[in-house]
Amino acid sequence: MTESKERKLKINIVRMVLITLCTMLFAACYAVVEAKIYIDITSPALKKLPIAIYDFGGISGKELSNIVKDDLEFTGLFTYIDRAAYIEGPSQPFNPSNWTPLGVEMVVKGTVKEGKELTLPVSLFDVLEAKEIFKKEYKAGKELVRPLGHAIANDIYKALTGEAGIFRSRIAFVAEGSGMKDIYIMDWDGKRITKLGLKENLILAPHWSRNVDSLIYSAERNRQWGIYLVNFSNRVVKKVFSSKGTNIAGDLSSDGNEFIFSSSKDGSQDLYIMSLRNNTINKLTSSQSIEVSPTISPDNKYIAFVSDRGGSPQIYTMRRDGSDIRRITFEGSYNTSPNWSPRGDKIIFSGRRGTNQICIVNPDGTGLIQLTMQGNNEDPSFSPDGRFITFTSDRDGVKGIYIMRANGEAQKKITPKKMKAFYPRWSAK
């Protein structure tokens, strides 16, 4: 008898424990659902997400929804379903049964109100779960239609992938107008090109500060290559470094307090790091060979650069103090212009394969892939999320700025047809 009682008790305990565990599990599951990721960008077998985006109405509504559409489509993660197919009217309430026959999984709705400024409430609906998963009201001055469109695309991208979008980032580049070189800044999609007005004879690649308010660049003035810092919010151009020889600015450190550069001030082209706070300069390499084009890893611990110490220009990495130098490119006899991914996991460079081509490689030298095929492709620079690359190409006869996905897909020119443009650098955010 007592034994059977004991068994009952045991069963009861097991039940209670199970109930407790179930409750805990349910709570845990609920928490996971709240941070659902609709597109797993890291998945190799990614299925594109079919998305419907309404015309937001009014004069600027069409432009706004096209910006959102173009931004999302360029990522390669979405399939845009054309507006002509929509059954649901823009003012009708969201009803999932209007969308499942079209194969649409996400719906973006919004109607712009044009008063003194633009007001645009935007909603994102999940068809499969039949609910609104994002809602926000945007306000913007009428001159900021494009930044507004990009801000909406950023939020939708974040809601669906869990990652920050790069659609408000910018690209700085150098171009020539009436004999003088100047730095230009444009949106990442090539729109809204703005000239800084520097009027230099020759300018090399600009490098962004982390907070995107200034650029460091090299220019030739009076037969000397100097390094200059231009802050375009307060209109100041400051000389940072100048000496005899060839001085070429590299990346600013992520805290903005230092920058790396290459200089032949001591005879041979070597790498240096300079503090912008107290102007101290540290020499990082000392060799008779050429060391040039340094780029800092996002954790600030490593530097990739070009050296001809092995007889031809190749990409090397080293620790930030100049120690532990390793060669990472072995294919081809001319590999230059490295740029370190903001994620830290890849380095892109221009490699001579008959003509110059953009290549991508792991920082340990494994996994080399050639991303471009046509013409000469140079000066690669990663987007802030490491998912896209901007570069220069002469494939259509005139050197211009291109963008593509980091796997080489969707290559397109973004500067005007006849504009001779080079040295693109993607902003840090």
Added chain:
Amino acid sequence: MKKIVVLALVLVFGYMLIGCAQRKVVQPQSSVTPEEMRAKASERPEQRVPEEKITEQQIAKIETREGEMLTYAEEKSIFEDIHFDFDKYDIRPDAKPILKSIADWLMKNKSADLLIEGHCDERGTNEYNLALGDRRAKAAKDSLIALGIPSGRINIISYGEEKPLCTEQTEECWQKNRRAHFVALMGKSK
């Protein structure tokens, strides 16, 4: 003995469950009147929609910059260029008579200085070409020093591939661009 352990466990779990259940029950009771609840419910949809005002940092045009004045008057085209092989910076035999004539001219014209510009063809990439052009100019400078010209009279600058003489994509054209160019600098005004 077993019974006691089992009982204790039952009590502990039971307490935990009741404890949990009680906490759940207690929450909604906590001091909110039905009126307040209704008020909150009607406010909520408005409150919940996040807003964002889109702003942008202005990019101001740079209108002035510090001036850096020229210190020399240039006299161009007195000397022939010397040429280099692709991705090389050693002085070829055909350059030696040209360097000799430049050294002779500098010996005669003691008030003049010399600027050597290093140039490259467009096939490489710009930054590496600047370093290569620097090497070419330096190689020419070293040859002139070996011919007796004091190093203080020779300035160098690299233009890499930034100033091509010839823009066609032929080997003949590329060869013209892989050069060291010599400029006499007259009337030093230091």
